[in-house]
Amino acid sequence: MLDLSLLPDGGLGWLDASGDQSDVVLSTRVRLARNVEGYAFSGRSREGERLRILAQVRDALPAVPSLSGGVLVRVDELDADDRRLLHERHVISRELAGAEASGGGGARGGAAVYVGDGLGVMVNEEDHLRLQAMRSGFALEPALAAILRLDEELGRRVPYSFHREFGYLTACPTNTGTGMRASVLIHLPGLVLTKEIPKVLVGLQQMGLTYRGLYGEGSEVLGSFFQISNQTTLGRSEEELVDHLASVVRHVIQREHEARRVLWRDAGYIIEDKLMRAYGTLRFARNLTFDDAMSLLSGVRLAVGLQLVQGLSVYTLNKLLIYSQPAHLAWAEGRELTEAEGDIARARFVRDTLADEMGPVQ
Amino acid sequence: MLDLSLLPDGGLGWLDASGDQSDVVLSTRVRLARNVEGYAFSGRSREGERLRILAQVRDALPAVPSLSGGVLVRVDELDADDRRLLHERHVISRELAGAEASGGGGARGGAAVYVGDGLGVMVNEEDHLRLQAMRSGFALEPALAAILRLDEELGRRVPYSFHREFGYLTACPTNTGTGMRASVLIHLPGLVLTKEIPKVLVGLQQMGLTYRGLYGEGSEVLGSFFQISNQTTLGRSEEELVDHLASVVRHVIQREHEARRVLWRDAGYIIEDKLMRAYGTLRFARNLTFDDAMSLLSGVRLAVGLQLVQGLSVYTLNKLLIYSQPAHLAWAEGRELTEAEGDIARARFVRDTLADEMGPVQ
Numbered sequence: 258m259l260d261l262s263l264l265p266d267g268g269l270g271w272l273d274a275s276g277d278q279s280d281v282v283l284s285t286r287v288r289l290a291r292n293v294e295g296y297a298f299s300g301r302s303r304e305g306e307r308l309r310i311l312a313q314v315r316d317a318l319p320a321v322p323s324l325s326g327g328v329l330v331r332v333d334e335l336d337a338d339d340r341r342l343l344h345e346r347h348v349i350s351r352e353l354a355g356a357e358a359s360g361g362g363g364a365r366g367g368a369a370v371y372v373g374d375g376l377g378v379m380v381n382e383e384d385h386l387r388l389q390a391m392r393s394g395f396a397l398e399p400a401l402a403a404i405l406r407l408d409e410e411l412g413r414r415v416p417y418s419f420h421r422e423f424g425y426l427t428a429c430p431t432n433t434g435t436g437m438r439a440s441v442l443i444h445l446p447g448l449v450l451t452k453e454i455p456k457v458l459v460g461l462q463q464m465g466l467t468y469r470g471l472y473g474e475g476s477e478v479l480g481s482f483f484q485i486s487n488q489t490t491l492g493r494s495e496e497e498l499v500d501h502l503a504s505v506v507r508h509v510i511q512r513e514h515e516a517r518r519v520l521w522r523d524a525g526y527i528i529e530d531k532l533m534r535a536y537g538t539l540r541f542a543r544n545l546t547f548d549d550a551m552s553l554l555s556g557v558r559l560a561v562g563l564q565l566v567q568g569l570s571v572y573t574l575n576k577l578l579i580y581s582q583p584a585h586l587a588w589a590e591g592r593e594l595t596e597a598e599g600d601i602a603r604a605r606f607v608r609d610t611l612a613d614e615m616g617p618v619q
Numbered sequence: 620m621l622d623l624s625l626l627p628d629g630g631l632g633w634l635d636a637s638g639d640q641s642d643v644v645l646s647t648r649v650r651l652a653r654n655v656e657g658y659a660f661s662g663r664s665r666e667g668e669r670l671r672i673l674a675q676v677r678d679a680l681p682a683v684p685s686l687s688g689g690v691l692v693r694v695d696e697l698d699a700d701d702r703r704l705l706h707e708r709h710v711i712s713r714e715l716a717g718a719e720a721s722g723g724g725g726a727r728g729g730a731a732v733y734v735g736d737g738l739g740v741m742v743n744e745e746d747h748l749r750l751q752a753m754r755s756g757f758a759l760e761p762a763l764a765a766i767l768r769l770d771e772e773l774g775r776r777v778p779y780s781f782h783r784e785f786g787y788l789t790a791c792p793t794n795t796g797t798g799m800r801a802s803v804l805i806h807l808p809g810l811v812l813t814k815e816i817p818k819v820l821v822g823l824q825q826m827g828l829t830y831r832g833l834y835g836e837g838s839e840v841l842g843s844f845f846q847i848s849n850q851t852t853l854g855r856s857e858e859e860l861v862d863h864l865a866s867v868v869r870h871v872i873q874r875e876h877e878a879r880r881v882l883w884r885d886a887g888y889i890i891e892d893k894l895m896r897a898y899g900t901l902r903f904a905r906n907l908t909f910d911d912a913m914s915l916l917s918g919v920r921l922a923v924g925l926q927l928v929q930g931l932s933v934y935t936l937n938k939l940l941i942y943s944q945p946a947h948l949a950w951a952e953g954r955e956l957t958e959a960e961g962d963i964a965r966a967r968f969v970r971d972t973l974a975d976e977m978g979p980v981q
Binding site for chain 1: 888889891892895896898899900901902903904905906930959963966977978980981
């Protein structure tokens with residue numbers, strides 16, 4: 258089993274709710290897609306080629322200053338549970354994990370990730386390299402600065418595929434240009450409850466942005482958690498793209514706060530009841546599906562935002578989201594869990610965590 | 620406003636959960652319908668006649684030994700809230716309260732109730748007199764003994780309408796004969812959850828018994844609370860009718876316990892989750908409709924029966940059922956409440972009561 262303690266911050270530094278607006282924005286992520294010159298794109302490369310790419314970057318990565326103290330994890334050598342664990346932690350993508358959902362039965366040969374402090378480099382993902390920076394809260398500019406520095410340092414050691422006209426070349430044309438995708442994971446229960454969210458989402462698309470659920474492309478929107486990111490990667494600089502995203506997200510945050518005020522003014526009693534019931538359910542339930550937990554945790558997060566529940570930290574709420582996922586529960590219990598066992602373990606984990614922070618209930 | 624402290628036991632002695640099987644059987648009630656010779660039945664009597672009946676029994680009642688320490692309440696002089704309060708306490712019937720549901724806009728002239736310790740005599744109900752005995756738990760024989768003694772003592776002072784062949788004459792022919800209706804208020808969540816209840820209810824009817832919801836004829840079955848009573852009043856003695864009812868109810872109680880065992884064995888985790896969520900909801904909800912409260916309290920009652928919740932007394936559960944009714948909430952708050960205010964007051968009352976007994980939650 259993977260020893261997560263070897264990873265800087267366990268790969269979870271972004272969870273600590275220390276960032277800006279962290280009651281609404283859980284985390285910020287910026288990633289760059291890069292390919293190494295002289296090889297076919299991952300989709301068409303054979304295992305031997307992928308292993309040569311890995312060997313090449315493996316030599317380069319430890320020398321990159323941004324990644325000092327980092328660790329290389331051979332994803333292709335992990336079992337399915339460990340790959341799922343890293344995916345649930347947002348350290349690797351579903352693609353790299355070779356999860357069932359993306360068609361693969363396991364990670365392909367050469368799949369690896371180099372984990373630094375708030376930084377990661379996936380190797381042999383859809384592109385040869387996926388550089389990512391994760392930050393707590395709303396932190397697009399710092400994340401961009403970190404990833405650009407990493408990119409510059411790594412680019413000095415690894416020759417990237419670059420085209421003078423198109424920019425960075427990528428396996429999927431939608432990434433070509435900057436190869437950048439910047440995203441914020443944002444909690445918008447106010448806009449969902451006031452039913453304003455469809456308008457907001459249409460507005461995002463009109464402004465060249467896109468949204469997804471908590472687990473990336475194709476994942477459902479659960480518990481009012483949205484990932485908002487740039488759609489375009491071409492024709493504008495990284496700074497411009499990030500500035501644009503940041504200004505739209507700032508506007509969305511403002512609208513979320515307005516929605517909460519309206520909700521509280523017009524339906525305070527109903528909302529208080531709904532949220533406190535969600536909290537009561539989490540404190541007493543004996544069985545929680547993941548979807549159920551997400552939805553209830555979303556309610557409690559809003560309750561904390563509205564100061565209906567006091568003394569419960571946003572950090573604990575973030576931790577509950579991550580650690581109540583199936584692979585994390587199995588990891589905590591030290592054994593594989595059936596779905597039914599997972600639901601029981603999840604309910605117990607949530608109860609115990611809340612009891613630790615809020616005191617026991619009887 | 621009516622001073623309930625003047626009533627012996629507040630009319631609520633039967634609530635104390637001291638009786639047999641009181642976790643399953645909330646209360647036992649036996650009532651006798653009697654009419655006074657020389658007057659038209661209530662439905663056809665004028666106010667003058669009703670007042671003469673009242674005057675006549677009013678002189679007789681204080682002299683009845685079973686009713687010593689009793690109090691006469693002129694229901695026709697109470698306002699609607701107080702009438703509702705007595706109805707919610709099962710001290711007077713909906714008919715006597717002149718509730719909207721029975722077509723009347725208020726109690727008719729001469730409507731009164733004489734309240735003794737676990738005993739009551741309604742005057743100018745559907746019949747001139749309705750004698751009732753209430754007991755905690757499953758106590759048909761003691762309730763019958765008490766009501767027969769009261770009947771005998773009162774019959775010596777008031778001439779009853781009696782026919783040698785038919786027995787006691789009553790306004791509605793279905794009551795003629797003994798004029799007796801014996802009933803138990805029973806909680807059957809096990810049979811409801813295992814879906815066995817329809818079979819049980821059909822069986823009751825085949826054995827000459829009938830069932831209703833918590834508030835008598837026409838009331839919905841809420842929270843798995845059923846009133847089971849005799850259908851027949853004619854052709855058998857009071858003792859035979861009560862023996863028959865008692866033996867059927869004993870059988871139903873046994874089947875309820877079996878259903879709970881099966882439920883626990885086959886779906887323990889699911890049931891525990893469902894019941895603990897109900898408990899958690901009651902501890903945290905800010906808004907509770909009466910139906911909602913009944914259904915959740917039903918769950919918690921089962922949780923106490925299964926020892927999932929420990930330290931919560933059946934008496935408290937009984938009290939919550941009675942005191943979370945609209946008129947009781949208004950009485951506790953000392954003012955009229957809109958339905959929305961009532962729902963908030965109910966949630967607060969339930970939370971406070973549970974916190975008193977189980978300790979605070981945060």
